[in-house]
Amino acid sequence: MKRTFLLFTITLTVFGCKNPKKDNSKLNVVTTTTMITDLVKNIGGDHINLQGLMGSGVDPHLYKASEGDVSKLANADIIFYNGLHLEGKLVEVFEKMKNKKTIAIADALDKSTLIGSEYFASNFDPHIWFNIEYWKQATQFVVKTLTDAIPEQKETFKTNGNNYIKQLDALKNKLETVIETLPREKRILVTAHDAFNYFGKAFNFEVVGLQGLSTATEAGVQDVQNLSAFIIEHQVKAIFVESSVPKRTIEALQASVKSKDHDVTIGGTLYSDALGDAGTIEGTYIGMFEYNVNTIVNALK
Known part of the structure; x- marks a missing residue:
């Protein structure tokens, strides 16, 4: 318990002292889940320094920040996370980052269309990546966020986003064809x-x-x-x-x-x-x- 409190305190101190990036080096972007890391990689490409916190097989519901994660987050210019309490153990840390650009992918969506739950703290199902149409909206959201941060790469991010959305459309069509072979x-x-x-x-x-x-x-x-x-x-x-x-x-x-x-x-x-x-x-x-x-x-x- 003491170690967790100390780590949390160090985290807030580091975030409070970090100044926004003012040079022309690549933007430091940190992502939480592997799905978001893959999405941001497809849009940002070589124009960002991208680091994902979670790896294969990691459960985001139970994930806790390590000391290494504290360093990554402290040096980030933008942090993309899922939201809707998926990263339950990280929420308090994100909420304290008043001077950091923390972006919840779920903010791209109309919450009235989400699946609700009276049993879950957020009142919404956080597994939004399993709706391909939502992931297309998330793609556009990431394009806009990165463009706002690096305006000179606007056309690159736009092109990458459009190309990725075409891939998502092709995926959806392919999956529908496969699923149609299974009786209702x-x-x-x-x-x-x-x-x-x-x-x-x-x-x-x-x-x-x-x-x-x-x-x-x-x-x-x-x-x-x-x-x-x-x-x-x-x-x-x-x-x-x-x-x-x-x-x-x-x-x-x-x-x-x-x-x-x-x-x-x-x-x-x-x-x-x-x-x-x-x-x-x-x-x-x-x-x-x-x-x-x-x-x-x-x-x-």
């Missing part, structure tokens, strides 16, 4: 936590998570029993592990279903709150989304 009655997605509601809404899946919107909440015995009954009633063929959530939660669900003389397979591991390893196809937003959909459809057919 089989489009039931059961995962470790409620990360895929925007995906379900966009592509007509019924989505059920064992845990709630945040992995900070844990599933109880009754949750497992209720969901196992749901799986049996709806003859769900496969359930899915998430890369950023311990596998044991889904394994417990599978065991519960089998104890009731019904078989359900683990259809694979989905990327939910983080992308795959850097340098792989799944380490990009587009590659992650395509991998997820292929995994879901193939397992549920």
Whole structure:
């Protein structure tokens, strides 16, 4: 507890003393989740120094800033984060950065269109990257933010943004074609936590998570029993592990279903709150989304 308080105090002190960048060197940009890091990289390219705090398999709901992160944040000119309390452990730090340019990607969206929850602190589902149309809006938001910071690169950022939006449109069309091969009655997605509601809404899946919107909440015995009954009633063929959530939660669900003389397979591991390893196809937003959909459809057919 003392160490956490000291780190927090040091963080605020450093941020309070840091002067805005006034030279012509590259803009220092820090991002939180891997999805945002990939997005900003596509727009900023070589015109920014980009550092992401979180890596593959990291759960942003539970993430705490390390001493190394303090240094990155202290030297940042712009910090992009998701918002909607996704980065729950970092919110207090961000709120204290009065003289830092902290940008919540969720601010690009009309909150009246978001999925609400009476059980989650923000009252909104924070997993906005699973709606491709939202990610297109986020792209335009990042373009504007970087353009405001580096006006001389306006055309470059605009071109990069337009090109990326074209890639997102192509992705959406490709995914729709794949999903159409799966009958509507089989489009039931059961995962470790409620990360895929925007995906379900966009592509007509019924989505059920064992845990709630945040992995900070844990599933109880009754949750497992209720969901196992749901799986049996709806003859769900496969359930899915998430890369950023311990596998044991889904394994417990599978065991519960089998104890009731019904078989359900683990259809694979989905990327939910983080992308795959850097340098792989799944380490990009587009590659992650395509991998997820292929995994879901193939397992549920």
